[in-house]
Amino acid sequence: MGSTNGYDALLVVSFGGPEKPEDVMPFLENVVRGRGVPRERLLEVEAHYQGFGGVSPINQQCRDLIAALDVDLPVYWGNRNWHPFLEDTVRRMKEDGVRKAAAFVTAAYSSYSSCRQYLDDIARARAAVPGAPEIVKLRHYYDHPGFIAAMADHTREALDRLPADAREQARLVFTAHSIPVSMARTAGPAGGAYEAQLRRAAELVTAHVEEGRAWDLVWQSRSGPPQVPWLEPDVCDHLEALHAEGVRSAVLVPIGFVSDHMEVVYDLDVEAADTAEKLGMALTRASTAGTHPRFVSMVAELLAEPEPAPCAATCCPAPVRPAARPGR
Numbered sequence: 001m002g003s004t005n006g007y008d009a010l011l012v013v014s015f016g017g018p019e020k021p022e023d024v025m026p027f028l029e030n031v032v033r034g035r036g037v038p039r040e041r042l043l044e045v046e047a048h049y050q051g052f053g054g055v056s057p058i059n060q061q062c063r064d065l066i067a068a069l070d071v072d073l074p075v076y077w078g079n080r081n082w083h084p085f086l087e088d089t090v091r092r093m094k095e096d097g098v099r100k101a102a103a104f105v106t107a108a109y110s111s112y113s114s115c116r117q118y119l120d121d122i123a124r125a126r127a128a129v130p131g132a133p134e135i136v137k138l139r140h141y142y143d144h145p146g147f148i149a150a151m152a153d154h155t156r157e158a159l160d161r162l163p164a165d166a167r168e169q170a171r172l173v174f175t176a177h178s179i180p181v182s183m184a185r186t187a188g189p190a191g192g193a194y195e196a197q198l199r200r201a202a203e204l205v206t207a208h209v210e211e212g213r214a215w216d217l218v219w220q221s222r223s224g225p226p227q228v229p230w231l232e233p234d235v236c237d238h239l240e241a242l243h244a245e246g247v248r249s250a251v252l253v254p255i256g257f258v259s260d261h262m263e264v265v266y267d268l269d270v271e272a273a274d275t276a277e278k279l280g281m282a283l284t285r286a287s288t289a290g291t292h293p294r295f296v297s298m299v300a301e302l303l304a305e306p307e308p309a310p311c312a313a314t315c316c317p318a319p320v321r322p323a324a325r326p327g328r
């Protein structure tokens with residue numbers, strides 16, 4: 001599919017992840033630089049990565065998505081936190097003569113972490129490369145029919161993986177990365193957009209799967225210092241609450257992510273699965289959009305849309321972080 005907007009390249013922008021054990025700590029230090037994440041939390045998360053051989057799945061998932069794309073443009077890939085770094089990619093784009101690229105970010109929703117921070121990453125990379133191409137971030141796609149169709153298909157598959165007698169009553173438990181409550185309040189042009197968009201996507205997916213089936217939206221992968229409030233409830237606490245209400249089966253739907261990266265395979269497939277087993281609940285997990293054909297074709301459709309208006313400068317502001325206490 002061609003582009004009507006004068007794009008001469010597509011840039012896939014992602015989070016990045018380590019691919020060998022010795023890269024895990026330097027990667028994590030990039031992620032949390034200046035963000036007040038306690039050391040204990042970092043060491044805990046390091047153990048999750050080392051438990052998977054020091055390899056995050058996310059980079060390979062970006063390669064797979066790029067390989068699956070059917071677009072008539074050269075495709076580049078740059079990350080926020082690990083190689084290939086965005087700045088190196090933007091330099092290569094400039095050397096290749098790219099003048100105006102569309103950026104597809106592997107995050108579908110509004111918030112500082114899922115939108116503004118990527119815009120800032122792109123701006124910083126461009127500032128470091130004299131003559132850098134113009135880079136236009138494609139719009140949020142949480143409600144795009146391609147994303148919704150992919151998630152609905154994967155949710156149906158996960159329902160089918162439940163024991164037959166557990167399907168009828170199974171709750172759909174949509175999950176997304178928790179963020180600080182203060183970040184959630186200021187997400188999007190009028191605030192609250194992260195949660196509102198997630199609710200909308202969950203509603204659309206449920207309507208495609210089975211109108212009227214009960215669903216919830218809960219949070220996973222909480223980070224940050226314990227005294228700072230983040231969105232709750234956590235998915236594991238929620239499974240306990242459901243169990244106490246008499247619910248005996250659930251399908252986890254990681255609607256907040258677009259690939260089965262570490263947050264999904266550790267926090268859901270290890271931790272939440274463990275919680276469900278202890279409770280005696282039947283639990284399956286839907287795959288993320290990944291390389292589902294409708295998700296892949298969505299990228300080409302976004303490229304063909306009229307160029308999106310840039311986000312207002314006041315949209316999804318950077319959080320004001322409490323100054324680190326002395327001795328920390």
Ligand SMILES: CC1=C(CCC(=O)O)c2cc3nc(cc4[nH]c(cc5[nH]c(cc1n2)c(C)c5CCC(=O)O)c(CCC(=O)O)c4C)C(CCC(=O)O)=C3C
Binds near residue numbers: 016114
């Ligand atoms: C909204 C959101 C998304 C979804 C949008 C998007 O996809 O961008 C997301 C994705 C991801 N988060 C990831 C990993 C991590 N996130 C962390 C920490 C944090 N995430 C936050 C938010 C989000 N994160 C926040 C507010 C923090 C606190 C620090 C800060 O204010 O920035 C930490 C630090 C350690 C810890 O967990 O405490 C890690 C290691 C990976 C990679 C997985 C892999 O390697 O496969 C991915 C895709």
Ligand SMILES: [Fe+2]
Binds near residue numbers: 177221
């Ligand atoms: Fe994160």
